[in-house]
Amino acid sequence: MATKIGIREVAKAAGVSVTTVSHALNEATSSRVNPQTQQHVRAVAKDLGYAPNRLASGLRNQRSQILGLVSDEITTTPFAGAMIRGAQDAAYERGYVMMVVNSGLDSELEQREIRMLQQHQVDGIVYAKMYHQGVVLPEELDGLPTVLLDAVSTDLSVSSVVPDEIAAAEAAVETLISAGHTGIGMINNVDDIPATHGRLEGFHNALRRHGLTPAPQHITAAVADTAGGREAAMALLALPDRPSALFCFSDRVAMGAYQAASALGLRIPEDVSIVGMDNLELIADALWPGLTTVALPHYEMGRWAVVRLLNDIEGPTVPAVQEKLACPVVHRGSVGPPPL
Amino acid sequence: MATKIGIREVAKAAGVSVTTVSHALNEATSSRVNPQTQQHVRAVAKDLGYAPNRLASGLRNQRSQILGLVSDEITTTPFAGAMIRGAQDAAYERGYVMMVVNSGLDSELEQREIRMLQQHQVDGIVYAKMYHQGVVLPEELDGLPTVLLDAVSTDLSVSSVVPDEIAAAEAAVETLISAGHTGIGMINNVDDIPATHGRLEGFHNALRRHGLTPAPQHITAAVADTAGGREAAMALLALPDRPSALFCFSDRVAMGAYQAASALGLRIPEDVSIVGMDNLELIADALWPGLTTVALPHYEMGRWAVVRLLNDIEGPTVPAVQEKLACPVVHRGSVGPPPL
DNA sequence: CGTCCTTTGCAAAACGTTTTGCTTGTTGTG
């Protein structure tokens, strides 16, 4: 790489002016140049390995071709990775690249990071949370095209995408019902977040649809980790009229239920069936037997967010939409018919 | 936000020239402006919320203040997240921002992504792998400052940072030895990667240091996931002279060992002690009892890589270094004294 | 009072593109 090759070098090599090179390379203005010249210029450009400096063209066009992704937590779960990957794939396909920042829970840091993105003239922002929750948008990003990822806002003028919690829970419970279970318990989350309410609602919906009424003592809540799930499941499975199946708020909770079952000498799925939610592969796949669960479409949500964002940026104005994405059931080995 | 405020607006508002504003704001050239004027200009700038357009200044300075992070897999493990967060934190502190791309295993895609980063004039690149491995650097990034993250190259002219696998394994095994174990088994990985060799070497080192010799039949290898660990552990624990403790290649393998122990009616840690590696919190924390393991310093490696990269970019040339970062033991509940 | 520094500020060029006129030729038409 002797000397950085810019558009001038291409022009010189092709024996035309800089202008012509630009016209020849940009699809939009290529009508201003003879097809033959165009071809020639393109050949030379490719030959030299010319790639336009996006700082310069961004400056000129007021379009950086950069998208910002601001998230609270990139670290603890693999979910974050899937969302980001979905976002990046979509961005890449349209010639954009993502700048990712994450702020933990520090909202002042978040502010400064957003400003930093704005200094880089990002064309839009995906504002992501690592689990489905309500947010208020920082006012920094007024005026900037924005899409919410795994979050909803009361401000309905901004598009958002979240998992369809209710339908997901319904699907999970359906797999239990269609395996023959009627006495189904649920271990819900104690936090006041959309998933908690949505999944409980889905649980009830599915039962009601089949004319089943849940026993009140079979519905419980716990801190949504393995220890919480273990204790809650321990209590549920020790009941005289213990449920024959457990619908768990999350895969981590379900892992606790496995531990409880094991401690009580109950086999899965012969003695008790279990379904989780999240499809946290690291766990669902590692449990023995594998955990039947419902996948949260993180990759697809990341994609959706960016596609929508790019349409807002490049396309005509269309009304914002609040999207809910479907969550497919992933069958493994933790659901069987109820014991006789 | 009536109209975008640029340096001209600040100049007008402060009643000075654009030049003076620039000088006043840039620490380096501030000697050319009266301290009083400087203060005034800065006040006005802050008042207006002025923030320089980095596209423009990048173009002018040939410095984008952007770092590229190219990785193979951002998705499957939470490790990726920790590395990226470490990298970002370090970048942010120095006023840089990260552009993250990931290519899966598609090296042609990787090429194109790197070129895209170059178009954005990134000042340097962190080339990251999601587990410690050897790589050959794509030639695209000749001439660009580069640091390897969780990877090593035969090309010693580029700096790299990886976990100190050997010391990590030694530390893990030490915790078993100091709990009184003498018959220690190991379930290694079957893949031919640095971690496999390093951890085995560490295992031997620790034993040798205490005058112990491992029984050959106690050293085994398996596919490094839970199922592999389960089967290997099953075999090991069914041996007539079964080891009293198991050193597992990874936490996922260790989870398999838990399952095997449970299936064989062995309690942890009363009947058998187990240590893992990786400190995959999702698993290590969720197991019951908690898994004692060795943390891989992903966050710190990410940080190290960026700090080093920025020094290469901004500072004087110094020889490349191949860094190995220490791995702290995380004590939970899976190690106890050997049974009598 | 004239000369020579020093201090302070400004105008202008440059970074690498894209795009808007404008010029030059060429072809078609009356």
Add this chain to the structure above:
DNA sequence: CACAACAAGCAAAACGTTTTGCAAAGGACG
């Protein structure tokens, strides 16, 4: 043959900064 219409390519301006060179003003000194 003259003139209009049009195609093809070019020069120059613009995007928002930073930095270099220069000018003006002020002060010190002989």
